[in-house]
Amino acid sequence: MTETPWTAHEPLLAAAREAAGATYSPYSEFPVGAALLTADGEVVHGCNVENISYGLTNCAERSALFSAISQGCPPRSFTAMAIYAPKVELISPCGACRQVLLELMAPDCRIVCQGSDPAQTRVWTLEQLLPGAFNAF
Numbered sequence: 001m002t003e004t005p006w007t008a009h010e011p012l013l014a015a016a017r018e019a020a021g022a023t024y025s026p027y028s029e030f031p032v033g034a035a036l037l038t039a040d041g042e043v044v045h046g047c048n049v050e051n052i053s054y055g056l057t058n059c060a061e062r063s064a065l066f067s068a069i070s071q072g073c074p075p076r077s078f079t080a081m082a083i084y085a086p087k088v089e090l091i092s093p094c095g096a097c098r099q100v101l102l103e104l105m106a107p108d109c110r111i112v113c114q115g116s117d118p119a120q121t122r123v124w125t126l127e128q129l130l131p132g133a134f135n136a137f
């Protein structure tokens with residue numbers, strides 16, 4: 001099957017760029033925004049939220065997913081997530097977020113990652129992000 005070009009996800013990427021504006025990241029100064037596409041076509045924003053106790057930090061990806069679940073969206077109904085981080089050429093989700101994405105995104109979803117260089121934008125499947133995963137489903 002031919003993969004949809006990343007440019008088809010531009011509206012969701014635009015939402016991720018907007019979400020990055022809400023970041024609370026005074027320690028890393030590394031803003032990240034995420035935008036989650038629900039089954040109804042709604043977009044749920046997330047950003048990274050840090051804490052002086054560094055390990056309590058929540059990544060943008062998990063912020064978006066936990067927000068959507070909290071709003072009543074069904075788990076595993078999300079068809080795409082866009083992630084944006086302006087301080088790297090291309091962002092790639094951390095290992096913890098990959099495990100959470102695996103459990104809460106739709107199995108055939110797409111994860112669209114963009115940094116400061118749009119030409120490097122990548123569209124990932126969950127299998128590509130976390131092959132051979134420990135999976136609940």
Ligand code: THU
Pocket residue numbers: 025028030031032047048049050057058059060061083091092093094097
């Ligand atoms: N971060 C995210 O929000 N998402 C990622 O994909 C990578 C890292 C955040 C965590 C922390 O607030 C900052 O970026 C630096 O690691």
